[in-house]
Each structure stands twice: as structure tokens, then as C-alpha cells.
Amino acid sequence: MPRVIKTERDHQRALARVDELFAATPDTPEGDELELWLLLIEKFEDEVFPVDPPDPIEAIRFRMDQANLKQKDLIPIIGSKSKVSEVLAGKRDLSLTMIRRLVDELGIPADVLLRQKGSVPVAQDFLELGKRFPLAEMVKRGWLDGVVKSLKEAREQLDDVLAKFTEPVGDPTSLEVFNRQMSRCGNAKDDAALVAWQIRVMSVAKQRAKLTYESGTVDESFLREVARLSFFNDGPKLAQEFLAKNGIHLIVERHLPRTYLDGAAMRLGDDGRLIAMTLRHDRLDNFWFVLLHELAHISLHIDKGVCQAVFDNLDERGTDKIEREADALASDSLIPKSVWRDARLTVRSSFGDVKSFADHHRIHPAIPAGRIRYESGNFKVFARLVGSGQVRQQFEH
Structure with a gap:
């Protein structure tokens, strides 16, 4: 009778039994036994022999081959000819902004691309709020030092800017300012600027x-x-x-x-x-x-x-x-x-x-x-x- 596979010996015995039952007719006792053995084998192999997802750069190149794309076709997604060359050569990490665009434009799964980044994109609702952050003032005050070098770069890599800026405080959507009814009291004229200021003062305190x-x-x-x-x-x-x-x-x-x-x-x-x-x-x-x-x-x-x-x-x-x-x-x-x-x-x-x-x-x-x-x-x-x-x-x- 089928039972949980715990060892490689159990695995080999299960495979041998599947060979015996391979021609079994569906919806018969033998067919049901075959189906159960296959599920048990799949579970064991997923745990013991996990298949690594493809390398991010290999995934990009594979998608380029599929869509017959040249390196120049990636410039609108990655940012410039030199950046495309550096990314494909493994000399530059993918930014979160690049990852979001590769997901949206080429349909490459985000979890594959994030293997290189070691982070996750900011939540969509926070990204929309972040687009209204006073980035020029934040750059001027040095709030983004070490993250970007210019306002132009901040706007081009907003995903990365928001991820780095909020890193000391964790998930920004958990901040009290997002919950007007129960957690946050008081008012401000510009919610986006208020959130940016709150993240800043909390980050300074945590440092x-x-x-x-x-x-x-x-x-x-x-x-x-x-x-x-x-x-x-x-x-x-x-x-x-x-x-x-x-x-x-x-x-x-x-x-x-x-x-x-x-x-x-x-x-x-x-x-x-x-x-x-x-x-x-x-x-x-x-x-x-x-x-x-x-x-x-x-x-x-x-x-x-x-x-x-x-x-x-x-x-x-x-x-x-x-x-x-x-x-x-x-x-x-x-x-x-x-x-x-x-x-x-x-x-x-x-x-x-x-x-x-x-x-x-x-x-x-x-x-x-x-x-x-x-x-x-x-x-x-x-x-x-x-x-x-x-x-x-x-x-x-």
C-alpha cells in the first residue's frame, strides 16, 4: 500500500511499483494506487531534489531569444546602452526599477529576477504614493545620500529609492499614517510629504x-x-x-x-x-x-x-x-x-x-x-x- 516516502530506498521502491502499475486503467483500484504513488514521489522529489529557478541573466537572454530582441531593444527598459551591456555581462545588479519594467514589458517572472536583487519591490499602493514624494527636496536635504546621486536618477529608479529609503523602518504601509481611522490622529495638507517626513524621523531615531x-x-x-x-x-x-x-x-x-x-x-x-x-x-x-x-x-x-x-x-x-x-x-x-x-x-x-x-x-x-x-x-x-x-x-x- 502507498505510504510516505522518507528515504532514498523508499523512493526506489516507489519507482519500481509505479513501473508495475504504469498501464493501470484509471478509476480502478490499481489506477488509484498509481495516482497516489505519483503524488508521493512528486512530494519527495520536490523536497529532496528542488529545481533551482533559472539565473536572472539567463532568463533575460532566453526571453530575448524568444522575442528576437537585440540589446538595443532593452535600452528603454534598463536605461542606457552601457547599462544593458553591464547587466547582461553580470557587471551590474538589476535595480528594482529594472525588475519592474522587465516583468511588465517582457513578462519575466519577478521571483526569477529577484534572485539577484535579494529584495522585493515596494507595494504598488506605496509606489503610487511615492511618486508624489517631494524628491527634489529630499535630494537637496541629503535624505537620499548613498542611494542616488541626483534628482534625475531618483526619478528613474524610484522603486530602488523607496526600498532603500524605507529599509530602516520596514514595511512602509504598516506605518500609522496609512490608517487614518484608528492609528493616526492629526492632519496635514500633503499626505505623501507627511509619510516621507515620518519615515525620515523614524529612520533617524532607529539609527x-x-x-x-x-x-x-x-x-x-x-x-x-x-x-x-x-x-x-x-x-x-x-x-x-x-x-x-x-x-x-x-x-x-x-x-x-x-x-x-x-x-x-x-x-x-x-x-x-x-x-x-x-x-x-x-x-x-x-x-x-x-x-x-x-x-x-x-x-x-x-x-x-x-x-x-x-x-x-x-x-x-x-x-x-x-x-x-x-x-x-x-x-x-x-x-x-x-x-x-x-x-x-x-x-x-x-x-x-x-x-x-x-x-x-x-x-x-x-x-x-x-x-x-x-x-x-x-x-x-x-x-x-x-x-x-x-x-x-x-x-x-
Whole structure:
């Protein structure tokens, strides 16, 4: 009776039995036995004697022979006469862009061509989004250094650019920004640019030392401790160090065109947290409020699973619940409501009054000055106290 083939001796016995049954009539006991033996033999041979797929270059040459193509016919697919020659000679690896075109134009199976590349093409939906990435700005900022040398090359090899750019963060379609309903909170004007920026800040964080965050670390006392660092001239850098010691990355990366971002808070893997700030407004009052606002999101929303990532444009202060909650906690952590009410500081207060209040509460005068400006809507007062141009320089050395 047929049985699972485990050894070469079993294999030889099975082949001998197939010879005996080869002339069996279908749908008879002997025919059924023959069919079962053939299935068992095929399974054993597939496991023990796998057939290697053809070499990618051999597959291309075979397809050229089939279609009567010359090397010049591959120029629109591979890119240039010299590239065609180098690929066919085995001197140049196939790029993902070349692979996609060879699949589309010549019908060569992708799994055959990918044997040489050792990677897989990016998902089609992400490729479509990637076509809208601000590639010129990304090249200008050096985000694609080591990947391509020019904007022209980036556009010609978009598959490869996206694969390399997203490699540190894994599957880009798993990023929170792709799930608006459950994982991502906040808005931006240009989704493609937002995704590119998120990948960038996450990649920078992952290239630094791994930090482990314990959920619940950010509470009211933690936030007030961060706020007190504003008292020092190098407070922003001290805050970055303090957050790192508590498992939170603080990355500064300018926003991309049409994103209008001030900052973002996001989960980084299972046990990491990341705050990214753009310093779109390079002022100390803005820095401290945005930082505390993003930390509030970690405490109130990310640690509790409400969102996995939050993206903020604080020029358009949100009216939804999570933004009101983050605003309230950030404001109260910088200056408690009762303290602010008793201070009675207004646009008519003197510089000395504002500075005395800040010194007494051991915070930077930019914080009360910024709150007066925001609450009054008069952004001309106390301009000398809000620390214009004093933040970015701390992160560029």
C-alpha cells in the first residue's frame, strides 16, 4: 500500500511499483494506487531534489531569444546602452526599477529576477504614493545620500529609492499614517510629504541607540520636570538628553513643503516613543509648548492606545477632543492654571513683571510671554522675551 516516502530506498521502491502499475486503467483500484504513488514521489522529489529557478541573466537572454530582441531593444527598459551591456555581462545588479519594467514589458517572472536583487519591490499602493514624494527636496536635504546621486536618477529608479529609503523602518504601509481611522490622529495638507517626513524621523531615531520606554512614564510630575529645564540657557538640549534617559527619542527635522507640521508624537516599535519637532517657528515659547503638547499626547493617547501617531499643526489649534486634552495638559504643566490666574499678567505688564514671574517659578520668560501673546492675540508684544532664533542652533552642532 502507498505510504510516505522518507528515504532514498523508499523512493526506489516507489519507482519500481509505479513501473508495475504504469498501464493501470484509471478509476480502478490499481489506477488509484498509481495516482497516489505519483503524488508521493512528486512530494519527495520536490523536497529532496528542488529545481533551482533559472539565473536572472539567463532568463533575460532566453526571453530575448524568444522575442528576437537585440540589446538595443532593452535600452528603454534598463536605461542606457552601457547599462544593458553591464547587466547582461553580470557587471551590474538589476535595480528594482529594472525588475519592474522587465516583468511588465517582457513578462519575466519577478521571483526569477529577484534572485539577484535579494529584495522585493515596494507595494504598488506605496509606489503610487511615492511618486508624489517631494524628491527634489529630499535630494537637496541629503535624505537620499548613498542611494542616488541626483534628482534625475531618483526619478528613474524610484522603486530602488523607496526600498532603500524605507529599509530602516520596514514595511512602509504598516506605518500609522496609512490608517487614518484608528492609528493616526492629526492632519496635514500633503499626505505623501507627511509619510516621507515620518519615515525620515523614524529612520533617524532607529539609527541612534535603542531606547526602551516604560508605558506610563510620562505623567504630570514628569511634564513639570521637563518644563523646569526651560530655566536653563541650553534647556532644549537638556530636554533631549532627559527624554532619552527616559526612553523617548527627540528628533528635530524641518517640515516638508505643504505639511505645516510643528511636531509629532508616535510609537516606535513595541517599546519605543518618538517625538519629532520641525521648529517651524524657531522660538523658545513655541519649542516648550510644542514639546509639552507632544509629551501630553504620549501620556494621554499613545500610551493608552487611542492613537499610534499624532501629527500637529498648532497654528490651526484642533477643536477635537484629543487636541483640547493635550493643550490643557501642556499649558497646565508649563504654568498651572491657578498660578497663572493669580499672576494677572497681561499685555500691559512690564518686561520686569514677566521676567520676575518666570524667575520665581524657575521657567524661561519666553513661556509666560508666549502665553500672554497667544491669549491676547497680540503677537507684537514681548517679542524680545520669546527667544526668537535660539532653538535650532542648539540642535545643529
